[in-house]
Amino acid sequence: MSGKPKDFDDTARLISALLDGSLKGIERTRLELQLESDPAARRLYLQMIDQEIELQFMAVPADDAVIVSMTAALEQQVADRRARHRRWAAGMLAAAAAAVILVAVRWPQGVPVERPRPPVAAATVAESWAADFEDGNARGWEGTLVTTGLPAGSKYGLAAARQIKPYGTVWDIESPANWDDGFVSLTTRSTLHVTYRLNGTALRDVFLHTIPSAAGQPSMYRLTGSQFPGPAGQWQTASIPFALFSRKEPNSATGELKFTGGPPEDGETIAVLSFSAPHAVDLVIDRIWITPDGTGSETIQPLP
Amino acid sequence: MPVSSPPSHDDFATLYSGCHLDLLRYVLTLLPDRHLAEDAVQETARMLWRKFDEYDRGRPFWPWARQFAHFEVLKVRKRLATRERCFSDELIERLAGERVEQEDSLAAQRDALAGCVEKLDAEARVLLTSRYGREISLQQLAQQQGKSANALYLTLHRIRLRLLECVNRTLQLEGWT
Numbered sequence: 312m313s314g315k316p317k318d319f320d321d322t323a324r325l326i327s328a329l330l331d332g333s334l335k336g337i338e339r340t341r342l343e344l345q346l347e348s349d350p351a352a353r354r355l356y357l358q359m360i361d362q363e364i365e366l367q368f369m370a371v372p373a374d375d376a377v378i379v380s381m382t383a384a385l386e387q388q389v390a391d392r393r394a395r396h397r398r399w400a401a402g403m404l405a406a407a408a409a410a411v412i413l414v415a416v417r418w419p420q421g422v423p424v425e426r427p428r429p430p431v432a433a434a435t436v437a438e439s440w441a442a443d444f445e446d447g448n449a450r451g452w453e454g455t456l457v458t459t460g461l462p463a464g465s466k467y468g469l470a471a472a473r474q475i476k477p478y479g480t481v482w483d484i485e486s487p488a489n490w491d492d493g494f495v496s497l498t499t500r501s502t503l504h505v506t507y508r509l510n511g512t513a514l515r516d517v518f519l520h521t522i523p524s525a526a527g528q529p530s531m532y533r534l535t536g537s538q539f540p541g542p543a544g545q546w547q548t549a550s551i552p553f554a555l556f557s558r559k560e561p562n563s564a565t566g567e568l569k570f571t572g573g574p575p576e577d578g579e580t581i582a583v584l585s586f587s588a589p590h591a592v593d594l595v596i597d598r599i600w601i602t603p604d605g606t607g608s609e610t611i612q613p614l615p
Numbered sequence: 616m617p618v619s620s621p622p623s624h625d626d627f628a629t630l631y632s633g634c635h636l637d638l639l640r641y642v643l644t645l646l647p648d649r650h651l652a653e654d655a656v657q658e659t660a661r662m663l664w665r666k667f668d669e670y671d672r673g674r675p676f677w678p679w680a681r682q683f684a685h686f687e688v689l690k691v692r693k694r695l696a697t698r699e700r701c702f703s704d705e706l707i708e709r710l711a712g713e714r715v716e717q718e719d720s721l722a723a724q725r726d727a728l729a730g731c732v733e734k735l736d737a738e739a740r741v742l743l744t745s746r747y748g749r750e751i752s753l754q755q756l757a758q759q760q761g762k763s764a765n766a767l768y769l770t771l772h773r774i775r776l777r778l779l780e781c782v783n784r785t786l787q788l789e790g791w792t
Contacts, residue, residue: 323779327772329647329701331753343702346710355779357714358724360644362778364636365725366747369732455744473747480653591751 316345316352326359367473436580440495441600442486444469451487453585454596462506462546462597462614471586471594482592485585486599490529493522493580495601497553501575502605503584506548506598506614507540514540515588519556524578532556533570541611546597549611627667630676631660637677638684640721644714645688645707655691659684685711720791724782727789731781739774746771 316322325342328334334342345352442452444467449456454469461468471482486494495501503517517534535557539549558572581601586594638659643652662683663670670679688707692700702710714721732743745751753771757764 323776324772327775328768330775331768331771332648333768339701343706346702347706350713353710353713354717356710357644357717357721358779358782359775360647361640361721361725362728362775362782364640364643365728366732366743368636369729369747593751 314351316349316355318345319355321345322349322352322355323359326356330359330363436492436494436496438496438498438501438603439601441598443467443598443600453483453485457595460508460595465597468595468597470596471588471592473591481587481589482594483585483587484594484596485587486581486583488520488583490522490582493582496524496578496580497521497575497601498603499554499574499577500604500607501553502602503551503553504548504598504600504602505551505586505596506546507594507596508546509540509543509595510593511543513543513588514586514592514594515590516586517551517556518583518585518587519553519575519581520583521575521579522582524576524580529582530572530575530579531559532575533559535570537609538611539609540594542613546614547611548614549609550605551609552605552607554607555609626672627664631663631680634677634680635660638680641681641711641714642684642688644710645685645702646691647701651691655687656684658690659687662687681715720786723786723789723791727782727785728778730785731778734781735774735777739770739777742767742770742774 322342322345325334325338325345328338329342346356443465444456445465447456447467449467449469452469453472453474455472457468457470458466469484471484473480473482474485517537517539519532521530521532523530534551534555537551537555539551541547541549554574556574557570558574559568559570560572561568562571584599586596588594635656638656639652642655642659643649646652646655659680663680666683670676692704692707732740735743742756745756746753751759753767754764756762757767760767
């Protein structure tokens, strides 16, 4: 590589401060002068910018327990997640990119766009589903595995992670996408259960993408009229009827897309489930499961 | 368009996805404020789509897209007060040019980074996970850990330097000069 800047330590420290948003006044001018006069300083600047972005896309195990006792399986998992981030850049983002441009930017509302997929009638898909990450496997999920601060007896949870998407930046936990058949088939009484803890800033949305039971277009739903996520700062389990979700559909007069439609219909299958916020959110999910029945009303119960 | 078929959404999605992160790197280089940069990339994507029917599919997409990003950066800078523009116009142009010239070695650096992160000690990786994976600000982290924000800034800076050293060593072994 080319040589170091004349004053490597100072240049690197100034670039670091710039990346942390803490570079002010005179120091900013000093960095500018160094970059203008020293090709090696500019090279270092380019390197550090790239490194900063790359670190954001690199999944790193979330705490000491994972790191200190990292097993071969976890190493593989880290590699998989890193690859997933790259695939995201090349795949998921591709699908969303075209759509986002078409429906204009929804970033101010933090609302993802529908992802195009071929309409496929759902095959036989189970009506129950669960994910608890207890084997340390969150393959395909958006989120960061964590191992501390979990409910008693739990070994792994999934924390919301920052994702840069074409419509903006979100902090989310999102299931792996299954656009072929979906991963769980809904009934009119299906219920989403989630054991979670949310600290501080409120979660914004829960979204579903579904595949119809017969040939047709996929639908997107948002949880509306719900008390979820409820009180912050404690572990709790919410049971939420899917009847509380509303389909995104065009307004008959203006054509504007809004979540004003009805709930998912019997036989629709979920392709993607996501918990999302357009701002940093400290959400950890210990377990998610879906049952074909429920009480028909929403409950949020603190864990004992 | 030099080809008969009209541009499709799929074409655009495929091409855009291939350069989205490149756009982010390019824009952040010239506009070193993450929020401004992300907004500029988003606006660039919108402009690219609007103008996609003018794209010559016989040519590479990335240089075409980069022009839009560059223009968007200039637009954002124009809106900012002079003191808020991080660098001079001349420096911006120089960085833009050198970024393109050095793209191959920068890509090699990115490839080497993953291995270097795995060599970090546990404490460093915890900090990276908190800072980047969970997007916790250094001030918040400092509060959680009972440390001063300055101490964490310094720690993060040292981690960045260790990664840079490791990456540069790796690239030297691979024959980059």
